[in-house]
Amino acid sequence: MSSIKDFASHFFVTGDPLIYGADVSIVLVSLAIVFVLTYYKKWGWLWREWLTTVDHKKIGIMYMIAALLMLFRGGVDALLMRMQLAWPNVHFLKSEHYNEIFTTHGTIMILFMAMPLIFAMMNIAVPLQIGARDVAYPYLNAISFWLFFFGAMLLNLSFVIGGSPNSGWTAYPPLSGLEFNPGPGENFYLLSLSISGIGSLATGINFLVTILKMRAPGMKLMYMPLFTWSVLATCIIIIIAFPVLTVALALLFIDRLAGAHFFTMAAGGNPMMYINLFWIWGHPEVYIVVLPAFGIFSEVVATFSKKTAFGYKSMVASMMLISVISYFTWLHHFFTMGAGADVNTFFAISTMMIGIPTGVKIFNWMFTMYRGRIRLTLPMLWTISFIPCFAIGGATGVMLAVAPADYQYHNSYFLIAHFHQVLIGGVVFGMIAGMYYWWPKMFGFKLDERLGRWAFWFWQIGFYVCFMPQYALGFMGMTRRIYTYPDGLGWGPLNFVSTVGAFLMGVGFIFQVWQIVYSIKYGERDLTGDPWDGRTLEWSIPSPAPHYNFAVIPHVKGPDAWWTMKQEMKKEAAVKVDPAEIKPIHMPKNSGRPFIMSVFFFIAGFGLTFNWIWMGVFGLAGVAICLLLRSFEYDTDYYIPVDEVKRTEAALGRL
Amino acid sequence: MSMTVDDVVSRSGDHGHHDHHDHDQEGMKILGFWIFLVSDCLLFATLFATFLVLRTHTAGGPTGKELFEIPGFTAETFALLTSSFTSGLAVMEMRRGNVKRLIGWLIVTALLGLVFVGLEIDEFVKMVSEGATMQRSAFLSAFFTLVGTHGCHVTLGLFWMTAIMFQLARYGINAVTQRKVFIACLYWHFLDVVWVFLFTVVYLMGVM
Numbered sequence: 001m002s003s004i005k006d007f008a009s010h011f012f013v014t015g016d017p018l019i020y021g022a023d024v025s026i027v028l029v030s031l032a033i034v035f036v037l038t039y040y041k042k043w044g045w046l047w048r049e050w051l052t053t054v055d056h057k058k059i060g061i062m063y064m065i066a067a068l069l070m071l072f073r074g075g076v077d078a079l080l081m082r083m084q085l086a087w088p089n090v091h092f093l094k095s096e097h098y099n100e101i102f103t104t105h106g107t108i109m110i111l112f113m114a115m116p117l118i119f120a121m122m123n124i125a126v127p128l129q130i131g132a133r134d135v136a137y138p139y140l141n142a143i144s145f146w147l148f149f150f151g152a153m154l155l156n157l158s159f160v161i162g163g164s165p166n167s168g169w170t171a172y173p174p175l176s177g178l179e180f181n182p183g184p185g186e187n188f189y190l191l192s193l194s195i196s197g198i199g200s201l202a203t204g205i206n207f208l209v210t211i212l213k214m215r216a217p218g219m220k221l222m223y224m225p226l227f228t229w230s231v232l233a234t235c236i237i238i239i240i241a242f243p244v245l246t247v248a249l250a251l252l253f254i255d256r257l258a259g260a261h262f263f264t265m266a267a268g269g270n271p272m273m274y275i276n277l278f279w280i281w282g283h284p285e286v287y288i289v290v291l292p293a294f295g296i297f298s299e300v301v302a303t304f305s306k307k308t309a310f311g312y313k314s315m316v317a318s319m320m321l322i323s324v325i326s327y328f329t330w331l332h333h334f335f336t337m338g339a340g341a342d343v344n345t346f347f348a349i350s351t352m353m354i355g356i357p358t359g360v361k362i363f364n365w366m367f368t369m370y371r372g373r374i375r376l377t378l379p380m381l382w383t384i385s386f387i388p389c390f391a392i393g394g395a396t397g398v399m400l401a402v403a404p405a406d407y408q409y410h411n412s413y414f415l416i417a418h419f420h421q422v423l424i425g426g427v428v429f430g431m432i433a434g435m436y437y438w439w440p441k442m443f444g445f446k447l448d449e450r451l452g453r454w455a456f457w458f459w460q461i462g463f464y465v466c467f468m469p470q471y472a473l474g475f476m477g478m479t480r481r482i483y484t485y486p487d488g489l490g491w492g493p494l495n496f497v498s499t500v501g502a503f504l505m506g507v508g509f510i511f512q513v514w515q516i517v518y519s520i521k522y523g524e525r526d527l528t529g530d531p532w533d534g535r536t537l538e539w540s541i542p543s544p545a546p547h548y549n550f551a552v553i554p555h556v557k558g559p560d561a562w563w564t565m566k567q568e569m570k571k572e573a574a575v576k577v578d579p580a581e582i583k584p585i586h587m588p589k590n591s592g593r594p595f596i597m598s599v600f601f602f603i604a605g606f607g608l609t610f611n612w613i614w615m616g617v618f619g620l621a622g623v624a625i626c627l628l629l630r631s632f633e634y635d636t637d638y639y640i641p642v643d644e645v646k647r648t649e650a651a652l653g654r655l
Numbered sequence: 656m657s658m659t660v661d662d663v664v665s666r667s668g669d670h671g672h673h674d675h676h677d678h679d680q681e682g683m684k685i686l687g688f689w690i691f692l693v694s695d696c697l698l699f700a701t702l703f704a705t706f707l708v709l710r711t712h713t714a715g716g717p718t719g720k721e722l723f724e725i726p727g728f729t730a731e732t733f734a735l736l737t738s739s740f741t742s743g744l745a746v747m748e749m750r751r752g753n754v755k756r757l758i759g760w761l762i763v764t765a766l767l768g769l770v771f772v773g774l775e776i777d778e779f780v781k782m783v784s785e786g787a788t789m790q791r792s793a794f795l796s797a798f799f800t801l802v803g804t805h806g807c808h809v810t811l812g813l814f815w816m817t818a819i820m821f822q823l824a825r826y827g828i829n830a831v832t833q834r835k836v837f838i839a840c841l842y843w844h845f846l847d848v849v850w851v852f853l854f855t856v857v858y859l860m861g862v863m
Contacts, residue, residue: 136683201694209687213679239690243698251705251800260789260796261714262705268712268793273705280701624814631818634831 011610013163016097018080023160052590054138055547059145060123061442064435066149067116070108073156075509077105079502082466086499088487095483099166100185102481104155106169111193112152114289114423117431119148119203121292122231124438126207128538129225131216131556133549136209137202138588139636144199144206146598151196154605158188162609165189168481170278171252173263173271178256184609190253191605195598197246204238207231216537218556222316225536225560226302226309229316230295233323237284237291240327245281248274257611272337279330287326290422291319293430294361297383300433301365303532304380305372308560311364318357325354335406344403351401355394362387377532378452382433385460389425393418396471414474417467424463432512440531444543445523451515458508466501469494529575535563540575542652548640551649552581577654579646584639591636597626681834688838692845695808699849702801703856710861712793719798719861722787724778728858731774732850735809738767739847742840749836754827757836758820764843765816768809775806798857805853808846815839 013019037043050058080101084093093101127135135141158164162184167176176186211232215224224232251262252274261267263274302309309315331339331347365387374380396418400406409415440446473494478485485491524531530539540562541550558564565574600622607615649655710719745760779799782788789799819835826832 136687205687205690205694208690209683213683213686239694240697243694244701247698247701247705254789254796254800258789260800261793262709262796262800264793266714267716267791268709268714269796270708270712270793273708277701277705628818631815631835632822634826 011161013160016094018093018097019160026160047592048590051595052142052592054134054142054588054590054594056123056127056135056138056141057442057545057547059141060120060125062145063116063120063123063148064442066152067113067120067431070113070116070152072509074105074108074113075506077101077108079506081105082499082502084484085482085495087496088485088489088492090484096166098483099481100159100164103165103168103171103189104159107155107165107189107193108152109423110169110285110289111196112148112155114427114431115196115200116148116152118234118289118292118427119144119200121227121296121431121434121438122203122207122234124442125434125538126228126231127210127214128441128541128545128549129228129536130211130214130219131537131550131554131561132210132214133553133585134588135206136214137206139591139594139630140202140206142591142594143597144203146594147199147202147601148196150598150602151192151194151199151605154195154602154609155188155192157606158185162188170275170282172278173252173255173274174265176252177264178259179264187253187256187609187611190249190256191609194246194249194253195601195605197242197249200238201242201246204235204242208235208239211235216550216554216556216561219561222313223556223559223561225295226298226312226315227292227295227536230291230298230319233319234288234291237288237323237326241281241284241288244277245285248277248281251277253608257608275334275337276330279333280327283330283333284323284326286423287322290426290430291322293386293427293434294319296430296434296437297365297386298361298368299536300379300383300437301368302560303437303534304375304377304383305369306533307368307372308535309364310367310370311360312559314360315364318360321357322354325350325357329354332401332403332406335403336410348401348403352398355398358390358394362391377436378447378449378456379433379437381453381456382429382436385456386425386429386433389421389429389463393421393425397422409474411480412474413470413478413480416480417470417474420467420470424467437532438538440526440543441538442544445519445525446531448515448519448523451511451518455508455511455515458504458511462501462504462506462508464501465504466498469498469501473498528571530562530571535560537562540565542654546648546652548585548587548645551577551585551645551654575654577649579655582642582645582649584641585645586637586639588637589635593626593630597623600626681830684834685838685841688841692841695845699801699804699852702797702804703852706797706801706857709793709797714792714794716792716795717785717787718794719857720863722782722785723858723861724781725862727774727778728854731771731778732854734767734771734774735847735850738764738771739844741767742843746837746840749828749833752828754823757828758823761816761820761823761836765813765820768813768816768843772806772809772813775802779803802853802857805846805849808849812839812843812846815842 012023037046050062053059080093081098084090084098123135123141127133165171165176165185165188167181167186171186171189174180176189211224211228251260254260255262255264255269261269263269263271265271298309298315328350329347331343332351335344335347365383369384376384396414400409400415400418436447436452473491476489476491476494478489478491478495526543529542531543532539537554537556538545540554554561554565562574568574600619602619604616604619604623607613607617607619646655741760742764745757745764748756748760787795789796816839819832819839822835823832
């Protein structure tokens with residue numbers, strides 16, 4: 001009996017009212033979901049339409065929903081931290097709990113919010129933009145999603161079971177090593193990132209091949225929409241950067257599980273090795289998440305200025321340049337660790353150099369708007385607000401890149417303000433712009449403008465109120481990851497203002513949720529398929545797109561393919577499909593195996609987190625069996641007959 | 656045994672119901688695998704870098720010079736390099752359309768791979784019994800991880816090749832099995848190339 005009690009006290013996280021609250025809410029929400037699905041008899045629908053789907057559009061929507069939920073989780077973490085720091089000497093959170101919260105906030109926001117949100121936009125838009133019927137490997141695409149999903153669930157589980165990781169989102173050893181961190185928390189971090197990392201790498205390969213091989217006839221590389229170009233650059237970075245993260249995490253895990261000495265202070269290990277490996281992935285990662293946002297801004301600016309993107313070639317060149325230079329900057333994350341003046345100088349200069357192609361892009365967006373017929377829709381508002389925000393973020397970035405000056409504000413709140421400015425101002429604004437832009441294509445209706453503007457202004461004002469004081473706090477000596485601070489340092493008022501700003505952004509998020517719920521019922525329906533008068537091919541098909549995307553694959557003659565088609569003939573004629581050209585369409589079959597395989601990955605990850613080797617072996621054996629079953633499966637696709645395509649297209653008014 | 660994607664694809668035209676569209680798919684899968692190999696190269700490059708940084712960090716424990724036995728790793732090298740050659744012969748028989756010989760050479764390849772894995776396990780067991788475990792020093796942690804990762808890759812390749820042999824026996828040579836054999840052999844050659852670096856960087860530089 002006492003052994004069970006002992007086990008339970010280790011297994012479940014105890015002693016904090018917030019966590020008991022989370023326990024109760026998790027149980028209640030789970031019961032509610034089960035009840036609703038059972039009451040409305042939706043289990044079969046859920047399985048057939050969503051859990052087994054290999055349709056890139058549905059996978060994209062699932063990525064988006066999961067990412068928004070993670071934005072909520074990471075956002076709650078942020079608000080808890082800001083409450084803890086609002087006044088001097090606050091003891092709202094225990095210090096250990098605070099460490100766990102800033103760790104999960106960073107991990108979730110980068111890896112389980114920003115990454116899936118870019119994958120959402122990639123999945124939703126890229127195949128449509130290049131005139132393809134699916135991605136290169138639809139089955140693998142489903143595996144990628146479910147690996148991300150169960151990786152994210154594994155990390156979130158740590159909040160109530162076993163305990164969360166607590167050594168920062170970077171998990172530097174020796175703090176994250178076994179000696180100083182014996183609980184399961186860091187294992188949760190390492191395994192959840194590894195599992196979702198496999199999925200990210202697969203997505204990178206998948207979309208690179210999709211873009212290289214599946215473009216509609218006539219679409220040369222230099223005819224591709226800029227968002228597709230940004231995804232191409234991103235995929236290259238993913239393929240080259242993620243293996244390094246995999247190794248860094250694996251080595252740390254081997255240290256923790258098997259008692260090896262890669263990063264320990266004893267027996268010859270070297271913690272700096274981890275820090276180098278982590279940032280060789282970590283810095284390019286910044287560009288993995290921001291380049292697709294650049295792509296979205298390029299699309300939005302061109303569409304809502306009714307002009308071709310200014311400087312198309314320089315846009316492409318600058319993105320490719322960024323993807324290369326991003327590899328030569330990683331050391332700027334630890335200028336103060338004693339690498340010496342020569343090394344610091346090299347990385348300081350390369351860091352500043354990356355501002356050049358970024359600056360080129362900023363000017364191109366502005367020149368696209370210049371003398372354009374601008375429409376201030378929601379995506380355009382977010383894009384315009386991004387430009388000054390990112391310019392300030394870039395300027396403070398260059399300040400940090402000055403190695404000698406960095407000794408002054410290294411690891412201070414100045415840094416916190418800088419990277420939130422570029423990551424929120426770049427990635428989050430970009431993904432929100434993309435979400436508004438492609439929402440009609442996903443669901444067939446627009447999101448409500450009025451509520452969207454309320455959300456926009458709460459976000460914008462909240463953002464500056466929250467982060468501008470943090471630059472000052474950095475100069476005043478406040479360091480990052482600080483738990484609480486004494487009275488009399490003069491940090492109190494600025495911290496309070498910053499907390500107010502964080503809550504304003506929270507209100508903005510609530511407005512967006514309200515906006516989505518409201519628009520499902522009242523949002524303007526999109527019957528044309530082209531609500532924004534778009535320029536690229538995704539707007540040439542109905543909203544939401546039929547599951548085969550294009551009844552007839554378009555022929556592309558130049559950039560802005562759909563715009564050109566609309567210029568050449570009337571729009572009513574341009575959307576019509578010639579029934580003589582419809583042929584049977586080759587499509588992949590749905591499969592439940594990606595889901596099941598990812599559940600086995602989850603089981604393996606959970607077992608290894610607690611060093612239960614038997615459970616790890618069981619999970620991995622399940623994964624192996626799934627792989628083997630797939631290898632012996634030959635009947636993986638089918639054809640949609642011509643009649644069915646004709647019926648679908650006729651119902652959509654396209655014949 | 657140079658065989659391009661186009662070779663595989665163009666030769667798969669007259670098998671079964673697969674039409675032009677499916678050729679693209681088989682070729683695309685090969686391209687995807689090439690890109691996967693790029694990422695796997697980077698995985699090994701990272702492990703090599705770690706090993707090179709830590710190879711002198713023996714913390715007073717045994718060094719490579721004391722541990723590595725020349726006959727052992729030479730035999731491993733011969734087994735693996737020969738298996739790469741025989742896997743090439745398998746692809747050649749596949750191009751001739753001779754399924755029995757194709758399976759035969761794959762069996763030879765797998766057996767040589769098995770010899771390699773066996774020798775490696777033997778080497779690891781010996782080292783551990785002498786107290787040279789991966790807990791002993793950073794050098795040994797890096798050694799076992801780098802060489803072990805390659806060994807795991809080879810082991811995985813053996814299971815994979817076996818699964819394909821069953822499929823060849825069942826379905827014969829068609830567009831799909833042809834692509835599978837080609838990709839598995841590509842993987843096998845890749846492991847061979849990695850081994851050449853392991854042989855040089857870990858073992859030769861270790862005993863010198």
